[in-house]
Amino acid sequence: MSQDGPTAVERFLNGIIPENPTYRQILGICPTLAVTNTMESAMTMAGTVLFVLVCSNVLTSLIRGLLKPHLRILVFTLTIAAFVTIADRFLAAYMYDMSKVLGPYIPLVIVNCIIIARCEICAAKQGVWTAFMDAVGQSLGFMLGLMSIATIREILGFGTWFGKWLGWRVIPVTAPEHWSTWVIMILPPGAFITLGLLMGVMNWIEAKHSARAKKATVAA
Amino acid sequence: MKNSYIGQAWLVIVLSLVFGAALAGVQAALKPRIEQNKLNDTLGQIPSLVPGATTGQAETIGGQTVYRALNDQGEQVGWMIPARGLGFADVLDLLVGLNKDLSRVTGLSVLEQKETPGLGDRITEPRWRDQFKGKPTIPDLVVTKTAPKSDSEIQGVTGATISSVSVAGIVNGAVARLREGLRE
Numbered sequence: 001m002s003q004d005g006p007t008a009v010e011r012f013l014n015g016i017i018p019e020n021p022t023y024r025q026i027l028g029i030c031p032t033l034a035v036t037n038t039m040e041s042a043m044t045m046a047g048t049v050l051f052v053l054v055c056s057n058v059l060t061s062l063i064r065g066l067l068k069p070h071l072r073i074l075v076f077t078l079t080i081a082a083f084v085t086i087a088d089r090f091l092a093a094y095m096y097d098m099s100k101v102l103g104p105y106i107p108l109v110i111v112n113c114i115i116i117a118r119c120e121i122c123a124a125k126q127g128v129w130t131a132f133m134d135a136v137g138q139s140l141g142f143m144l145g146l147m148s149i150a151t152i153r154e155i156l157g158f159g160t161w162f163g164k165w166l167g168w169r170v171i172p173v174t175a176p177e178h179w180s181t182w183v184i185m186i187l188p189p190g191a192f193i194t195l196g197l198l199m200g201v202m203n204w205i206e207a208k209h210s211a212r213a214k215k216a217t218v219a220a
Numbered sequence: 221m222k223n224s225y226i227g228q229a230w231l232v233i234v235l236s237l238v239f240g241a242a243l244a245g246v247q248a249a250l251k252p253r254i255e256q257n258k259l260n261d262t263l264g265q266i267p268s269l270v271p272g273a274t275t276g277q278a279e280t281i282g283g284q285t286v287y288r289a290l291n292d293q294g295e296q297v298g299w300m301i302p303a304r305g306l307g308f309a310d311v312l313d314l315l316v317g318l319n320k321d322l323s324r325v326t327g328l329s330v331l332e333q334k335e336t337p338g339l340g341d342r343i344t345e346p347r348w349r350d351q352f353k354g355k356p357t358i359p360d361l362v363v364t365k366t367a368p369k370s371d372s373e374i375q376g377v378t379g380a381t382i383s384s385v386s387v388a389g390i391v392n393g394a395v396a397r398l399r400e401g402l403r404e
Binding site for chain 2: 063066067068071074075078079081082085086089090092093094096100
């Protein structure tokens, strides 16, 4: 297989902002909407995806010479399912509270498109180091996406940030006459509203950015 | 060989076997811990369902698993029964707290339900569940549509008669089975 394609560092950086899974590729939207009402569940989900993506990308890259084109998706799914099940059992044993909160969303990481997309786009074609850096970069991008949404939802919905783990209160509990928490932010509609608004902000920044770049080239 | 089925699929077969073995290993290693977590979760409910109790001890009586609710000194102060039965939409999983001689209900909690949102799922609200606290177990609890007139009546959730009747029925059945089991 050809070795050209983005280098390890390019892959890593691309995953974080330019090809951000949440805001640019718009992949993995099911967990993005479902588990972002607290920072704890968002970080647990991001950590699970990091583990599964790194393991399956590295393994896929190692066996890429043996893959038969028409059986590759089967191998990807098998690999991902095995690592997701390991992560699911691990959470049930060592982080039982989070395992209960996330419920079916951990097993559902198996069908998270980000992971199978990285196996197909990067790991099946490039070396182990590149695949590893790609997995870490994409996972960090996914983590940023989840954190941005969860930050807004948890602060507006509960008045806290990392409330269950660190107990940080952002909005003082003693001022109910000035502020009451927005229950809608905890419920599913809050996820759609937040994601939609953030996506709009991201597109607006991008549009402004490219307009300025265009003006600069015209002027030059 | 190259074009035979095995020649094409050997990688899938090998990976399946390797992953299968790895998952079996993980499951075997972590299972005791996971079971312990689940047990602690159930035991953690006992203090809120049986006044004075701090922990519990599992036992099988009359074909169902029940917990003797124990206080700090290890004396039995009541019972907790994990009971399940059919609700309106799906299976209801309840925990029922009882005093020591099974004469009164001391608490009720809903572990799992998929009743109609906004109607049937109001059986999980403390205001409704708290009606069960202190109710006698003989005669059977009955659900009414109006404010309860006698001690053994529970006012049903408006618009969710079936969910309400199911909960009362599951409680009655669980208590009856335990009483029957203890008599043997």
